[in-house]
Amino acid sequence: MMESLLKEIDKYLMTNLYPSHRIFVKKAEGVYLYDIEGNRYLDFMTVVTTATLGHNFKGLGDEIKRVVDNIVAGNGYNFYTEELLNAARNVIKLFDDNIMYNKIHFKLSGSEGIELAIKLSKRFNKKSNIAMFMGGYHGRTYLTGLYHGIRRKEYGPLPPGVIILPFPYKYRSKFEEIKEEEYAKIIVEEIEQYIKNNSDLSCVISEPIQGIGGIVIPPSNFFSLLNKVLKEYGALLIMDEIQTGMGRTGKIWGFENFDTKPDIVVAAKGMTGGLPASAVITRGEIASSMQLNDEHSTFGASAIIMAAVAYSVSYFLKNKENLLDNVNKMGEYSLKRLKELQEEHPIIGEVRGKGLLIGIELVKNRKTKEPASKETSDICLNKALKKGLLVVPSGWYGNVIRFAPPFIVTREQIDEAVDILDKCFYEAEKESKIQ
Ligand SMILES: Cc1ncc(COP(=O)(O)O)c(C=O)c1O
Numbered sequence: 240m241m242e243s244l245l246k247e248i249d250k251y252l253m254t255n256l257y258p259s260h261r262i263f264v265k266k267a268e269g270v271y272l273y274d275i276e277g278n279r280y281l282d283f284m285t286v287v288t289t290a291t292l293g294h295n296f297k298g299l300g301d302e303i304k305r306v307v308d309n310i311v312a313g314n315g316y317n318f319y320t321e322e323l324l325n326a327a328r329n330v331i332k333l334f335d336d337n338i339m340y341n342k343i344h345f346k347l348s349g350s351e352g353i354e355l356a357i358k359l360s361k362r363f364n365k366k367s368n369i370a371m372f373m374g375g376y377h378g379r380t381y382l383t384g385l386y387h388g389i390r391r392k393e394y395g396p397l398p399p400g401v402i403i404l405p406f407p408y409k410y411r412s413k414f415e416e417i418k419e420e421e422y423a424k425i426i427v428e429e430i431e432q433y434i435k436n437n438s439d440l441s442c443v444i445s446e447p448i449q450g451i452g453g454i455v456i457p458p459s460n461f462f463s464l465l466n467k468v469l470k471e472y473g474a475l476l477i478m479d480e481i482q483t484g485m486g487r488t489g490k491i492w493g494f495e496n497f498d499t500k501p502d503i504v505v506a507a508k509g510m511t512g513g514l515p516a517s518a519v520i521t522r523g524e525i526a527s528s529m530q531l532n533d534e535h536s537t538f539g540a541s542a543i544i545m546a547a548v549a550y551s552v553s554y555f556l557k558n559k560e561n562l563l564d565n566v567n568k569m570g571e572y573s574l575k576r577l578k579e580l581q582e583e584h585p586i587i588g589e590v591r592g593k594g595l596l597i598g599i600e601l602v603k604n605r606k607t608k609e610p611a612s613k614e615t616s617d618i619c620l621n622k623a624l625k626k627g628l629l630v631v632p633s634g635w636y637g638n639v640i641r642f643a644p645p646f647i648v649t650r651e652q653i654d655e656a657v658d659i660l661d662k663c664f665y666e667a668e669k670e671s672k673i674q
Pocket residue numbers: 287347348349350351376377378379446450451479480481482483507
C-alpha cells in the first residue's frame with residue numbers, strides 16, 4: 240500500500256524541495272512514530288524538534304479538542320481570547336528575568352518571528368543593517384532563507400544591509416589546538432572589525448548553538464564577549480531559540496549556557512505542542528518602538544494554537560525539574576555511548592552536544608576531515624530508516640547527524656538508537672571504503 244501512495248505523492252507534491260523520510264505516518268506516541276503498515280520508528284529527530292515533550296503527551300489532545308468544540312476562527316490580534324492570555328503569561332514565566340523579558344508577540348512560524356525581531360530592532364535603534372552568522376539557520380522566508388548555511392548562489396546576492404559574520408566552529412578551524420576561551424577572543428576581535436566598518440549595524444542574530452548548521456557549539460565566553468562589543472556600537476543581540484528553547488540544551492534557554500542576556504528572544508518548536516506558533520519576547524522599551532498596525536497575520540495566535548502553547552508550556556513548567564534532569568542525564572549518556580562508537584568508527588570525526596541536542600559529524604578521512612555528506616544523507620534517509628530510527632542530516636556540509644530525541648527518552652531507547660547507528664556506520668564504511 241505504501242508504495243502506491245508514494246507514487247501519488249511524487250505525482251502531486253514538489254518532492255524535490257526537501258529530503259523526506261519516505262514513509263506515511265499514521266500515529267505518534269511518546270518517542271515513537273508508526274506508519275500505515277504498522278512499522279514502529281524511534282523518533283530521534285522529534286519531528287524537527289517540535290515534539291520535545293513526547294508525541295501526544297498527556298492531556299494535549301484533550302485540551303486542543305476542548306477549544307476545537309468552541310472554535311473561534313481567525314487570529315488573536317483583532318480580539319483577544321483567554322487562550323492567548325494564558326499562552327503569553329506562561330511563556331513569560333519561562334524567564335527568570337521579567338524586567339528584561341516582559342513583552343511578547345506571537346507569530347505563526349519561526350521565520351516570521353525572526354523577521355519581527357529584526358523589525359523591532361530596526362525600529363528601536365533606528366539603524367538599518369543586520370548581521371547573521373555563517374552556518375546560521377533562521378528559516379526560509381525570503382529574507383531568512385536567502386542566507387541559510389551556505390548561501391544559495393541561485394537566489395542572487397544577499398539583500399543590501401545583510402552582513403555575514405564568522406562563527407566559532409573549532410573542529411573546522413585552524414585553531415583546534417588552542418583553548419576555547421582564547422578561540423572566542425580571536426573570533427570576536429575579527430567580528431569587531433566588521434562592526435567597526437559598519438556604523439549602521441542594528442542587530443546580530445544568532446542561535447546559541449547552531450542546530451541545522453550541525454550542532455556547532457561556541458565557546459562558553461563567546462556570546463558575553465560578543466554582546467559587550469555590540470553594546471559599544473549600539474547594536475542588539477537577537478537570540479534565535481527556535482530549536483534550543485524550553486529545555487533542549489539542559490537549561491530552559493540556550494543562552495543560559497553562555498552567561499549573557501540577549502535583547503530579543505525568538506522561541507517556537509518545543510513550546511507549541513506541534514502547532515504553528517512562534518513567540519518574540521523582549522523588554523517594554525524595545526516593544527514600544529513598534530507602532531499600531533505594524534504587525535498582523537491572518538491566522539496568527541488563533542485560540543487553538545494558543546491553547547496548545549499555553550498547555551505545553553504549563554506542562555513543561557509543572558514537570559520542569561524532572562524533564563531537565565532527564566535531558567541532562569540522557570544527554571550525557573548519549574554523548575558517552577556515541578563517543579564509544581567514535582573509537583570504533585573512522586567515519587565519525589566528532590561527537591558534540593549539550594543536553595539532548597547532539598551532533599555526530601561524519602568524515603571520509605579523519606585527517607583531511609573531508610565531509611561524508613552523501614553517506615550522512617544515506618544513513619539518515621535510508622539505512623537508519625529501514626532499521627526503525629528517524630534522524631536527520633544537518634551541518635554546513637550536510638554531514639552531521641542530528642541526534643535530538645524527545646525529553647522523555649529512556650536509556651533503553653538511546654541504546655537501541657546507538658546500536659542502529661553502529662550498524663549503519665559499519666555499512667557506510669564498508670561501502671565507501673572509509674578506514
Ligand atoms: C534555529 C531555527 N531558526 C528558525 C527556524 C525556522 O522556523 P520555521 O521553519 O518555523 O519558519 C528553524 C527551523 O528549523 C530553526 O531551527
